[in-house]
Amino acid sequence: MRRSVERLSVSPSLVLVDGSMAIPGLSVPQKPVIKGDDRVPAIAAASVIAKVLRDRVMEAMDRIYPRYSFASHKGYPSALHKSLIAEYGPSPIHRLSFKGVLADDDKTFS
Numbered sequence: 593m594r595r596s597v598e599r600l601s602v603s604p605s606l607v608l609v610d611g612s613m614a615i616p617g618l619s620v621p622q623k624p625v626i627k628g629d630d631r632v633p634a635i636a637a638a639s640v641i642a643k644v645l646r647d648r649v650m651e652a653m654d655r656i657y658p659r660y661s662f663a664s665h666k667g668y669p670s671a672l673h674k675s676l677i678a679e680y681g682p683s684p685i686h687r688l689s690f691k692g693v694l695a696d697d698d699k700t701f702s
Contacts, residue, residue: 593615594616594617594618597618597620605621606621606623607623608623608628608632608635610624610625610628611624611626612624647666650663657683657685659680660676661673661676
């Protein structure tokens with residue numbers, strides 16, 4: 593998230609962060625807001641925009657890796673997603689650091 597803020601064309605006077613943790617190494621003032629998407633309209637709007645963008649990215653990835661049905665589950669750990677990882681192994685875009693992506697961790701992918 594730090595890189596995203598630092599790459600903005602304008603420098604914000606304050607960054608509102610959804611959650612309890614500050615962004616490490618951020619060079620501008622910030623304020624963590626617990627349950628920010630419920631309390632701050634700008635955070636709620638950013639959450640919606642991020643979800644829509646992520647869904648579109650997953651739909652594009654579905655065209656590249658159709659066997660994983662990314663357009664269907666959008667990368668969330670659904671039963672379908674877990675079964676496809678078990679059948680085909682992780683794709684090049686799966687984050688191996690997520691528990692359950694590797695077969696040994698499947699019991700924690702819930």
